[in-house]
Amino acid sequence: MALLFCDGFDHYTTVAAHGLKWSGCGASYTSGTGRTGSAGQPSNPSWINLGSGITTLIFGCAFNHASNGDTTFFVSDSVTDHVTIKFLGASGNLLVWTPNGAATMLRYNTYASGWCVTHANVPNVVRPAVWNYVEAKVVLHNSTGAVTIKVNGATISTLTNIDTISATTGGEGTAMSFGMMGFNTTTWFDDLYVCDNSGSNCNDFLGDVRVVTVLPSDGNGSNTDFTCSSSTDHGALVNESTPNDDTDYVYSSTLNHVDTWNYPALGYTGTIKAVQLNLDAKKTDAGTRAIAGVTRPASTNRVHGTNHYLAGSYAYWRAIWELNPEDSAAWEVADIDGAEFGVKVTV
Numbered sequence: 001m002a003l004l005f006c007d008g009f010d011h012y013t014t015v016a017a018h019g020l021k022w023s024g025c026g027a028s029y030t031s032g033t034g035r036t037g038s039a040g041q042p043s044n045p046s047w048i049n050l051g052s053g054i055t056t057l058i059f060g061c062a063f064n065h066a067s068n069g070d071t072t073f074f075v076s077d078s079v080t081d082h083v084t085i086k087f088l089g090a091s092g093n094l095l096v097w098t099p100n101g102a103a104t105m106l107r108y109n110t111y112a113s114g115w116c117v118t119h120a121n122v123p124n125v126v127r128p129a130v131w132n133y134v135e136a137k138v139v140l141h142n143s144t145g146a147v148t149i150k151v152n153g154a155t156i157s158t159l160t161n162i163d164t165i166s167a168t169t170g171g172e173g174t175a176m177s178f179g180m181m182g183f184n185t186t187t188w189f190d191d192l193y194v195c196d197n198s199g200s201n202c203n204d205f206l207g208d209v210r211v212v213t214v215l216p217s218d219g220n221g222s223n224t225d226f227t228c229s230s231s232t233d234h235g236a237l238v239n240e241s242t243p244n245d246d247t248d249y250v251y252s253s254t255l256n257h258v259d260t261w262n263y264p265a266l267g268y269t270g271t272i273k274a275v276q277l278n279l280d281a282k283k284t285d286a287g288t289r290a291i292a293g294v295t296r297p298a299s300t301n302r303v304h305g306t307n308h309y310l311a312g313s314y315a316y317w318r319a320i321w322e323l324n325p326e327d328s329a330a331w332e333v334a335d336i337d338g339a340e341f342g343v344k345v346t347v
Contacts, residue, residue, distance in 0.1 A: 002203035003274045003320050004050050005178070005194040008211030009040040011241045011278070018042075020243065020280060021316040023049040023177065030186070035062045035131045036210050039188040047076065047179030048194070054176040056197040060135040060206055061180065062190040065089050067128035069185025075138045076177050080166040083138045083147055087126050089185060094122040094156060096147055099166045125151050133191070133208040140164050140176070153208060193273075201322040206273055214336075215239045216261035221340040222296060225257035226250035235261045243280045245314055251284075252345055260296050260342030272331040274322040277341050281317060283310040290347035293319025296340040297326040307346050 012018050013031040018040065026044025033039050040046070050057070057075050065071045069089045074081045084097040126132040132152060139146040145164030149157040178194050181187070191211045197203045216239040224234055229249045231237070237248045238261060250259055275295070283289040293304040302325035308317035324331045 002195045002197065002199040002201060003193065003276070003322055004196060005048050005192075005318070006211050006274070006276050007040075007192045008037055008213045009034065009190055009192075010037040010213035011215070013038075013242050017242045018046070020314055021278065022046050024179075026181065033064075033188050035064070035188075035190040037190070037213065039064075039190045041186055041188055042181050043186075045074075045179050045181045047074075047177045049177045050194065050196075051176070054140070054196050056137065056139050057176060057178060058135070058137045058195040058197065058203075058205060059178055059193065060133065060209060061192040062131050062133045062208075063087075063180075063187055064131045065128060065182055065187040066185040069187065070183040071180070071187045072183065073134070073136065073180045074178070075140070076179060077166070082140060082166050083164050085134070085136055085147075085149060087132075087134070089128050092124045092126045092128070094125040094149065094151075096149065096157060096159060098145070098147070098159075099163050122156055125156055131190075135205050135207075137205065138164060150205065199322075202273055209273060210268075210270075212266060212268060213241075214263050214266060215241060216341075217264055219262055221260040221262050221342065222299075223258040223260040223294075223301065223340075223342060225254070226252040226259035226343075234259060243314065253289075255345055255347070258294055258301055258342065258344045260294055260301070260340040262340055263336075265337045266333050269333060272333065272336065274320055275331055275336065277304075277319040277321075279308070279317045279319070279343055280314055281308075281310055281343070282314045283312060288347055289345070291317065292344050292346045293317075294342045294344050295319075295321060295325065296342075297324055297335050297338065300326070301344070302326065303344050303346075309347070 015029045018025045018029045025046040026042040028043045030041040031038045067089045071087045073085045075083045086095040135150040137148045142165045145162050147159045216235045218236045220234050277293040290307040290309045295302050304319035
């Protein structure tokens with residue numbers, strides 16, 4: 001699988017809910033003013049941990065900032081940044097910062113002169129107060145690294161045979177994360193995707209994409225094994241745009257129980273790159289408990305191959321299908337419109 005993460009910023013409106021999905025987030029969060037739907041405003045860094053073994057990272061994101069501030073995207077490990085891509089609000093210039101020998105870039109600070117090497121200073125790349133779409137491909141290597149950046153579909157910068165690994169890390173293939181933030185002003189983000197270059201789908205630039213968020217409908221799907229916290233309407237208990245945690249929910253402690261929910265029609269036409277199911281879940285007692293995502297495109301439950309081992313507090317767990325598991329072909333709008341999605345107790 002090459003698609004690692006996507007977000008349309010439409011299903012949470014608070015710092016706490018933002019932190020359920022992201023590995024870390026800033027001290028403030030504002031929803032609204034989206035390019036398509038809502039948008040996120042991390043005034044401090046927001047990042048998502050993506051795992052180890054990643055040597056090429058590709059991302060795309062819409063952003064909109066004011067002229068008195070900057071917008072930054074970074075590829076990091078758990079301690080330091082490897083590559084930082086920064087758009088300046090006043091000039092619209094693009095800066096690309098990468099390590100230089102023993103130089104270290106600290107994730108949580110602005111970047112002082114001498115901490116890193118500026119490999120590009122491209123003028124007038126973006127305009128303030130309008131939506132721009134940036135994409136970047138970062139090849140992580142101590143000597144043959146590369147960075148390619150596109151803005152609104154046009155290739156703006158291509159850097160090759162450079163050091164893109166901070167000297168403080170273990171080198172290529174160490175644990176990676178992707179993050180973003182706005183400096184000194186409100187920066188809105190929307191329609192984000194993050195990929196690596198593995199597999200045969202979603203393994204390169206995806207182009208300017210739209211991430212559509214669809215919430216479950218009221219009513220019951222084909223599988224109703226879980227117990228309702230109240231009433232008998234399974235869909236109504238899991239359809240909040242921002243999770244309400246223990247207010248209402250469905251639950252089960254029985255192995256192989258499945259709950260699936262209906263969804264409204266997508267309402268769009270176009271090519272579907274992938275589907276990401278977000279499950280907000282926790283366990284309530286000692287012992288091991290795991291769940292997996294389920295889709296039901298036709299009449300058969302298709303269980304995602306990844307088990308998610310739950311903790312004692314809520315967090316989002318994601319299941320990504322780049323292809324429709326019913327026929328191993330690309331998803332079509334009609335597939336989504338007729339599918340159910342849900343959860344299975346696997347451990």
